[in-house]
Amino acid sequence: xxxxxxxxxxxxxxxxxxxxxxxxxxxxxxxxxxxxxxxxxxxxxxxxxxxxxxxxxxxxxxxxxxxxxxxxxxxxxxxxxxxxxxxxxxxxxxxxxxxxxxxxxxxxxxxxxxxxxxxxxxxxxxxxxxxxxxxxxxxxxxxxxxxxxxxxxxxxxxxxxxxxxxxxxxxxxxxxxxxxxxxxxxxxxxxxxxxxxxxxxxxxxxxxxxxxxxxxxxxxxxxxxxxxxxxxxxxxxxxxxxxxxxxxxxxxxxxxxxxxxxxxxxxxxxxxxxxxxxxxxxxxxxxxxxxxxxxxxxxxxxxxxxxxxxxxxxxxxxxxxxxxxxxxxxxxxxxxxxxxxxxxxxxxxxxxxxxxxxxxxxxxxxxxxxxxxxxxxxxxxxxxxxxxxxxxxxxxxxxxxxxxxxxxxxxxxxxxxxxxxxxxxxxxxxxxxxxxxxxxxxxxxxxxxxxxxxxxxxxxxxxxxxxxxxxxxxxxxxxxxxxxxxxxx
Numbered sequence: 001x002x003x004x005x006x007x008x009x010x011x012x013x014x015x016x017x018x019x020x021x022x023x024x025x026x027x028x029x030x031x032x033x034x035x036x037x038x039x040x041x042x043x044x045x046x047x048x049x050x051x052x053x054x055x056x057x058x059x060x061x062x063x064x065x066x067x068x069x070x071x072x073x074x075x076x077x078x079x080x081x082x083x084x085x086x087x088x089x090x091x092x093x094x095x096x097x098x099x100x101x102x103x104x105x106x107x108x109x110x111x112x113x114x115x116x117x118x119x120x121x122x123x124x125x126x127x128x129x130x131x132x133x134x135x136x137x138x139x140x141x142x143x144x145x146x147x148x149x150x151x152x153x154x155x156x157x158x159x160x161x162x163x164x165x166x167x168x169x170x171x172x173x174x175x176x177x178x179x180x181x182x183x184x185x186x187x188x189x190x191x192x193x194x195x196x197x198x199x200x201x202x203x204x205x206x207x208x209x210x211x212x213x214x215x216x217x218x219x220x221x222x223x224x225x226x227x228x229x230x231x232x233x234x235x236x237x238x239x240x241x242x243x244x245x246x247x248x249x250x251x252x253x254x255x256x257x258x259x260x261x262x263x264x265x266x267x268x269x270x271x272x273x274x275x276x277x278x279x280x281x282x283x284x285x286x287x288x289x290x291x292x293x294x295x296x297x298x299x300x301x302x303x304x305x306x307x308x309x310x311x312x313x314x315x316x317x318x319x320x321x322x323x324x325x326x327x328x329x330x331x332x333x334x335x336x337x338x339x340x341x342x343x344x345x346x347x348x349x350x351x352x353x354x355x356x357x358x359x360x361x362x363x364x365x366x367x368x369x370x371x372x373x374x375x376x377x378x379x380x381x382x383x384x385x386x387x388x389x390x391x392x393x394x395x396x397x398x399x400x401x402x403x404x405x406x407x408x409x410x411x412x413x414x415x416x417x418x419x420x421x422x423x424x425x426x427x428x429x430x431x432x433x434x435x436x437x438x439x440x441x442x443x444x445x446x447x448x449x450x451x452x453x454x455x456x457x458x459x460x461x462x463x464x465x466x467x468x469x470x471x472x473x474x475x476x477x478x479x480x481x482x483x484x485x486x487x488x489x
Contacts, residue, residue, distance in 0.1 A: 034403060065361060066361070067082045071120055086114060086116065087100055116129050186203050202235070237296045241299035313331040315328040352367055
């Protein structure tokens with residue numbers, strides 16, 4: 001036992017050393033998962049650069065009060081839903097306040113917000129605001145004049161006792177409006193570009209596995225009610241990537257906490273063999289117990305997905321195939337740079353991560369470390385199918401983290417493309433990639449047969465010829481013996 005502890009301590013020390021001197025000040029550790037969900041320490045892939053408060057971003061702006069959303073528009077401006085200050089704050093790329101939206105003209109009268117919790121800006125610079133306690137979506141034109149108000153929807157498919165409080169809003173390339181509302185278990189509210197309610201979007205029946213069914217038979221009524229709440233399909237956030245796909249997160253779920261929805265609302269997100277359909281922290285909890293509390297997701301230009309888990313106060317980074325690239329951030333009771341206290345929302349631009357902390361009322365900026373940059377660049381080449389070009393980067397990754405399975409898989413694909421099937425098998429084996437190993441083994445077996453085809457065929461011909469000669473010899477011998485015995489008779 002003591003020997004195991006020593007190995008873990010030495011591994012963590014080596015990881016910190018490989019991460020560079022800056023890592024010594026980062027108030028959390030980083031890790032990766034291996035095939036059997038085992039956690040292995042890893043160098044940091046991102047490091048905190050700064051933390052800024054509202055008062056740092058302009059004269060007279062004051063501090064944020066329980067902000068709940070951050071959004072980056074196509075011009076690089078930042079919009080903050082400063083919830084309890086009942087306003088939207090606009091910052092430029094240098095994080096200096098260039099505008100505060102706390103009211104608007106509504107048919108000749110001054111109208112205000114009541115706890116805005118979501119903001120979205122289109123390419124036409126139209127601002128969509130989820131005005132939660134006013135039960136509406138406010139749409140402002142680029143000159144901040146009122147374009148439209150989408151009030152509480154009415155429909156036969158909406159329960160009569162449902163209390164509508166919109167949390168988040170997003171608009172796709174066709175102008176369709178998607179709204180995430182409190183306690184809406186039927187999916188996202190979908191509105192037409194004119195603000196008319198169309199239908200629920202992204203609804204999926206709750207799936208309960210056989211083990212959970214057995215456990216539920218043993219639960220009390222109160223426990224069953226709690227499990228039902230945990231299994232409810234309540235979306236917590238929505239975002240739209242640069243290709244127009246909708247990403248939606250679910251907070252109270254143990255699986256499928258992040259969904260990539262196509263135009264029909266079907267989940268088409270890809271997952272990998274390690275965490276399966278789990279996102280965020282992998283927890284071996286009991287039935288009905290969500291391992292993570294996912295409240296937001298952001299997608300970068302390379303289609304990598306950043307997932308915010310407020311149970312662990314971490315951001316988990318995945319590529320578009322569902323492979324986890326690393327972990328960013330963590331909990332801390334102090335005020336050390338990089339510690340997250342209650343992260344509410346995230347955004348990403350040019351591989352730089354921005355985290356909005358609701359408790360501290362601050363924005364945290366994270367940038368890739370050298371190790372993280374290697375992974376991001378290698379993964380981009382890997383996703384593009386440029387396996388050979390990614391080899392040098394994967395070799396460097398393995399030098400710093402010998403447990404990084406995706407690096408071995410990347411090298412295995414490179415060797416396979418180069419026709420080096422033996423090394424491909426070796427790297428696929430190190431990466432626990434059975435499909436790749438089987439594919440390389442099949443090619444290697446074919447090579448063996450091809451390389452030894454002449455010898456193999458020659459051997460067959462010799463054997464057949466030998467059998468033919470032996471048969472002729474035995475036949476001739478039998479005839480001779482019959483004649484000999486016939487004459488004696």
